[in-house]
Amino acid sequence: MQHNLTVYNTLTRTKEKFEPIHPNLVGMYVCGPTVYSDVHLGNCRTFVSFDLIYRYLLHLGYKVRYVRNITDAGHLEGDNDEGEDKFAKKAKIEQLEPMEIVQKYTLGFHDVLRLFNTLPPSIEPTATGHISEQIEMVKQIMENGYAYEVNGTVYFDVDKYIQEHNYTILTNRKLEDLLNNTRELGGQDEKRGRLDFALWIKAKPEHIMRWPAPWSVGFPGWHIECSAMSRKYLGDQFDIHGGGMDLAATHHTNEIAQSEACNHVQPAKYWMHTNMLTVNGARMSKSAGNGFLPGELFTGNHLLLKRGYSPMAVRFFMLQAHYRSTLDFSNEALDAADKGYKRLMAAIGLLDKIIPASQNKIDVDIKTLRGRCYAAMDDDFNSPVLIAELFELVRLINSVYDGNQQIDATTLKMVKELIQHFVFDVMGLKEEQGGTDSEQTETLMDIIIDIRNEAKKNKDFTTSDRIRHELSAIGIQLKDSKDGTLWNKI
Ligand code: AMP
Numbered sequence: 001m002q003h004n005l006t007v008y009n010t011l012t013r014t015k016e017k018f019e020p021i022h023p024n025l026v027g028m029y030v031c032g033p034t035v036y037s038d039v040h041l042g043n044c045r046t047f048v049s050f051d052l053i054y055r056y057l058l059h060l061g062y063k064v065r066y067v068r069n070i071t072d073a074g075h076l077e078g079d080n081d082e083g084e085d086k087f088a089k090k091a092k093i094e095q096l097e098p099m100e101i102v103q104k105y106t107l108g109f110h111d112v113l114r115l116f117n118t119l120p121p122s123i124e125p126t127a128t129g130h131i132s133e134q135i136e137m138v139k140q141i142m143e144n145g146y147a148y149e150v151n152g153t154v155y156f157d158v159d160k161y162i163q164e165h166n167y168t169i170l171t172n173r174k175l176e177d178l179l180n181n182t183r184e185l186g187g188q189d190e191k192r193g194r195l196d197f198a199l200w201i202k203a204k205p206e207h208i209m210r211w212p213a214p215w216s217v218g219f220p221g222w223h224i225e226c227s228a229m230s231r232k233y234l235g236d237q238f239d240i241h242g243g244g245m246d247l248a249a250t251h252h253t254n255e256i257a258q259s260e261a262c263n264h265v266q267p268a269k270y271w272m273h274t275n276m277l278t279v280n281g282a283r284m285s286k287s288a289g290n291g292f293l294p295g296e297l298f299t300g301n302h303l304l305l306k307r308g309y310s311p312m313a314v315r316f317f318m319l320q321a322h323y324r325s326t327l328d329f330s331n332e333a334l335d336a337a338d339k340g341y342k343r344l345m346a347a348i349g350l351l352d353k354i355i356p357a358s359q360n361k362i363d364v365d366i367k368t369l370r371g372r373c374y375a376a377m378d379d380d381f382n383s384p385v386l387i388a389e390l391f392e393l394v395r396l397i398n399s400v401y402d403g404n405q406q407i408d409a410t411t412l413k414m415v416k417e418l419i420q421h422f423v424f425d426v427m428g429l430k431e432e433q434g435g436t437d438s439e440q441t442e443t444l445m446d447i448i449i450d451i452r453n454e455a456k457k458n459k460d461f462t463t464s465d466r467i468r469h470e471l472s473a474i475g476i477q478l479k480d481s482k483d484g485t486l487w488n489k490i
């Protein structure tokens, strides 16, 4: 296969030519969601970014084994192997079994990703389904001398590891800085070193999710799950390991240490990290409480939202930024993305109405344009540049449709192929159900909203309420704001 794909590798901090370990078979592991609550739009950004990467690799002809786990065990509230288990806590609040929590939010996660038209991974393993693999790995790490047990809990010995390995290889942080960010150990601490982290944790009596292991009845640490599952399905060494940038400093740093200590090799050849979705510059996160749920975004039912946006407009919004740049949420940016998505789809809708001419008189060289689309994606999956190239096509299609240029049948076929490959296969966009809103619909809605405003002005609330209810019954929601009345489909 002849490709010039380059990917930015967090490990080397450079863009590298992509050369999989086994030609034509790519192993990719992406850290999946922690399913004790709904995924927010920030989480979705990471999964949509890896969907773009997965789709492009498939488009290039690679066979890809894409593994994305479900974290359903071993997530404590504190960063330091302390605090209550997040699943058990949520189970108490919602009066459910922890595994009911897992099921509920896993199903919700799948529903949301389906709306965003992401492809399912090849394997979606759960942490609770791979306890024995995690125990095996902990045993091996202990045998190799990189872990120790205290009172039924097993810790990874970072001091020992540091003697022969570069512990902060992924982030290049200074060890002194790391140490300054962790608290001094006290008399009651079991750990030997401040940076040590738990591989296996002895369950306290109130801890519900627990399994027998040689050291205690307990549960695995968070990091070991990904090391054990990636090893099981992709081998000791595989091609791509990904996740959000927030995971690099601790979760992925510890994964590398565990896997090296167990298998004596660096687990992934390319480490890829997506940047954060932010709200007013702050990272969207579950704990900060600034997370939009995708459902709120689609209906517009959120204080910060002017109106609702369709899943494809939101997907387009995400792809308009490169996966390694931050993406700041705003109504204006979403409005612009919505317009862009609709312009693209409207032009695609015209393609079947164009009657080919006997000769070609167009001002774009399609072969060159196709080359530029591949060049954009080959440059570390640069979707914003790809979109800019595709808008050259939109301009061309509109111009041909308006009769200003002529296109022959062969060239028209090439244009259609380009759209199929890049808009649908690679970017994963699709025509929304019911099609995009035509100008006629927009004008009709303006008329209806004007009539309703008149009625309200005349205190004829029967009519204004009737309009709202009848629209709602056919799936159109009105929202009154200081900028006037806005509408969206629900
Ligand atoms: P979690 O469920 O919190 O473990 O997160 C699942 C994935 O979403 C991880 O890969 C995180 O790095 C990623 N993630 C969390 N917050 C954001 C955000 N604001 N923007 C982009 N990705 C995020």
Ligand code: ZN
Pocket: 030, 031, 032, 226, 243, 251
């Ligand atoms: Zn992980």
